[in-house]
Amino acid sequence: MLMMANNIFPDKTEHSNELNKGILASLPIFIGYIPVAITFGLLAKATGLTLLESFLFSALVFAGASQFMALQLISLGVAHLQIIAITFIMNFRHFLMSSYLSTLFPTHEHHWLPFISFGITDESFAYFSTQKQNQKKHFILGLQYSAYISWVGGTVIGYLFGAIIPPIIQASMGITLYALFIALLIPEAKKFYPAAITAGIGGFIHSLLTWLQVFSTGWNIIIAIFSAAVLGALLMGQDEEEAQ
Structure with missing residues (x-):
């Protein structure tokens, strides 16, 4: 990956240095994504x-x-429109994360935002939001798309060679799936009780609906997500009022 970055920016400019730093910073995410993507x-x-559908699923x-x-909903025979609706709802937080990242760049660099917004994941956003010194566009792109290669490549490896696994x-x-959700939930729940x-x-x-x-x-999941989101917003609002 570093060689690829050097080919793009052979003159070792500041941009290439930032890209290289982003690629190096992505290594924990890169390594962490591989087993999940293989699964x-x-x-x-x-x-x-x-294979093509699986590749495009991860790539797009x-x-x-x-x-x-x-995948779970497909295996249960849920209607396609319901699957799309559930996926949209689950990914709605990406609108908020993209909005935050858009504030980091001046207007003349906004043409980068579609590429940066597409590459946002919970893990990469968590890194950017805590590492204020690493918010330059080439650093962000280096980190995001190294993780992207790991995810898409891991998916193909899992599809082609998963049968080798005992x-x-x-x-x-x-x-x-459950481990992934728990890993995302527990740290937040420990810091912020309304999340739990x-x-x-x-x-x-x-x-109850089940x-x-x-x-x-599909509708059970949609109703549960919306209901929990509304009640969670009320709890968080009440918590902020008490803090004031």
């Missing part, structure tokens, strides 16, 4: 997707949690 490729094949969506959720390990990979309450409310509503069997699986 996605393996599950995509088991769900019945072709690039949102791990949403992709795993969509069956007992393949079976255990089915919990990757909101997650609990969402889980309870979904469990038990009542009034709506389809």
Whole structure:
């Protein structure tokens, strides 16, 4: 990856240095994405997707949690429009993250925003929001698209070579979705109790709707997400008022 960056910027300008720094900073994310992406490729094949469909899924969506959720919904036979709606809702936070990143660049650099916005993930945004000194566009692009290569490449590897993995390990990979959600939830819940309450409310509503069997699986998820989001917003607003 460093060689690729040097080919793009052979004169070792400030831009190439920032790109190289971003690539190096991405290594923890790059390494962390590989096993999850391999699992996605393996599950995509088991769900019945072709190699091209699996590749495009990761290349165009690039949102791990949403992709795993969509696979699960596909396997359950949920309608396509409902899957799209659920994926849209789950990724709505990307609007907020993109809005924040757009404030980092002057107007004459806004032509970079589509590329930067596409590359946003929870992990990369967490890095940028805490590392104020590393918010230059070439650093951001280097970090984001190294992670992107890891995710898309891992998906293809999982699809093509996942069968080599021992069956007992393949079976255990089915919990990757839940582990991914828990890994995102627990740190936030420890810092901010309304997040834990909101997650609990969402889980309870979904469990109740599933038990009542009034709506389809897709609508159960949509209703649970919206209900938990509204109640969570009320809780967070109340928490801010008490803090004042």
